[in-house]
Amino acid sequence: MPLTRKAYRAAILHSIADPAIVGIEASYEYFEDGLLVVDNGQISALGHASELLPTLPVDIDVTHYQDALITPGFIDTHIHLPQTGMVGAYGEQLLDWLNTYTFPCESQFADKAHADEVADIFIKELLRNGTTTALVFGSVHPQSVNSFFEAAQQLDLRMIAGKVMMDRNAPDYLTDTAESSYVESKALIERWHGKGRLHYAVTPRFAPTSTPEQLTLAGQLLSEFPDLYMQTHISENLKEIEWVKELFPERKGYLDVYDHYQLLGERSVFAHGVHLCDDECARLAETGSAISFCPTSNFFLGSGLFNLPMAEKHKLNVGIGTDVGGGTSFSLLQTLNEAYKVMQLQGARLSPFKSLYLATLGGARALRLEDKIGTLQPGTDADFLVLDYNATPLLGYRLKQANNIAETLFVLMTLGDDRTVLQTYAAGNLVHQR
Structure with missing residues (x-):
């Protein structure tokens, strides 16, 4: 050429x-x-x-x-491909919202034609809003990731995605098993990770929907392949945190569940972190892990206000995430508008230059890609x-x-x-x- x-x-x-x-x-x-x-x-x-x-x-x-x-x-460090069709769903907080809207919507991704159609719409929305890199949750179905990566590869986009691992506390039509999640994830890694500008993220949905066996195998995948990403959710909602304590009584907190299964690390990105404590921020920073701050979604689902000054105190890597469909806009400009308000409600300032940083270089650093993007x-x-x-x-x-x-x-x-x-x-x- x-x-x-x-x-x-x-x-x-x-x-x-x-x-x-x-x-x-x-x-x-x-x-x-x-x-x-x-x-x-x-x-x-x-x-x-x-x-x-x-x-x-x-x-x-x-x-x-x-x-x-x-x-x-712009770099979106947390977004859900399968939730494109339910963005702006009315009236629930996190756990009810998942059961009422999210799981039925995600079940449609068993159909490859549906996955292809949504991947096309989703990527066009990202690009229309100026997002050139995103860290993306697929559904539990491998075809959700195949459809997304096929569409991203055609445009030579730098994208990161993974198949959701979820073997309990979800409808039967939407669960995998510890073993099948490992086998399917491994096949996707071998097909896509490092191909062009594409990267794979091991994706346990969140601690409540994975058994200890599945979390163990997620950690095993990270040890088997270099430079993989890991993405999941943490401390988004107070009821969710209580649920994690009931499911993992032997662990000292939500973050400790992931820590125990070796899911913290330089390419691990945890969405939300609204209710983290100082010790958890320190541990995330110590392991090189990152947080995705999702202000629009945290407002929409009534989850709470992310404490950015506390994260800064610990020099914790933070990117910004739209979290569509909990978030209501693909636009990182609109998401930064909400981030400013989150800080205002806590008596803190968010300068436009910090906002620019979060949406570009900060996101790149959270993803360890600052030598390539941001x-x-x-x-x-x-x-x-x-x-x-x-x-x-x-x-x-x-x-x-x-x-x-x-x-x-x-x-x-x-x-x-x-x-x-x-x-x-x-x-x-x-x-x-x-």
């Missing part, structure tokens, strides 16, 4: 560090008139247009955006977005009053949604155009 080099000119912003550690000013790079150069799917240069343009061949294809901002692609540093994958300042009349009018990039960014995260995403690029390819 011939070498392809393209350049994109606009205002450009990306995170380079966690504001909680280095301070806000040292946490980002902003180019008011910037240039991003892409070679064969990777970023080869980033800087001020005035400095970079003279160094490039005169015939290079330069796309110039007016009233727009280029950022890294920034616009040369040498990383060209996964990036073009955000339109005039996406809606109100947004355009409001941004004319903005005095600096901090205010612009905050308004995008407060008033922005899928309409704000003009274009989405993955590995240098245009994969969504509004």
Whole structure:
């Protein structure tokens, strides 16, 4: 294939560090008139247009955006593929919601044609909202993961997913066994893990729906294959936490269940963590594990408020998750709008630069992919977005009053949604155009 080099000119912003550690000013790079150069799917240069343009061949294809901002692609660290068709389901908290809506919806994924259809809709929604990488729960059926990875591979997306392991406390039509979950997961790992930009995540749904035998085999898979991910839920809802104590009375708490079965580690991501204590945060940080903060879902299901300052105190890796279908939007801009409110309700501030970090570099660090995604540093994958300042009349009018990039960014995260995403690029390819 011939070498392809393209350049994109606009205002450009990306995170380079966690504001909680280095301070806000040292946490980002902003180019008011910037240039991003892409070679064969990777970023080869980033800087001020005035400095970079003279160094490039005169015939290079330069796309110039007016009233727009280029950022890294968004990273969603917790989302459920099979719940696409039940997003916005009324009136329940977590455990009743699972039984009333989630399990019947997930049962449809026994049908490959249904799985293919939903995978297509799901990926289009991600890209329309500027999400270029997601950590995805399938259903208990292997075909849910096959359908998702087949669709993601066609677009050369960097995606992580796994088949749910669930051998108890769920309807008979939706359970596997400890042994079948191991065998099916292993076959999926051998087929997909490390293929192109795809990665596999061992996926026990949550402690209450797995027997000790199944959790043991989940840990065994992690030991058998290098660089696998592990994703599950933790401490989302108070009734759920009580249930875990009843099911595992010999363990000292919810996190200790996962710890005992060797499920903590550098590529382990635990969704929610709303009701974690200091000791649990410290243990997660010590093992290199990460939390996915899912504010929209935590509001919608009445689960509670995630304590981001406590996680920061322990230097715990935190990404942001939409948690569709408990969350009600695929948009990480809308999810960051909710995250701001979660902090407000706790008397804490969430700066727009911390929000940008959570949705990009923070998510990449949670996934141990910061050398590949999450920034616009040369040498990383060209996964990036073009955000339109005039996406809606109100947004355009409001941004004319903005005095600096901090205010612009905050308004995008407060008033922005899928309409704000003009274009989405993955590995240098245009994969969504509004």
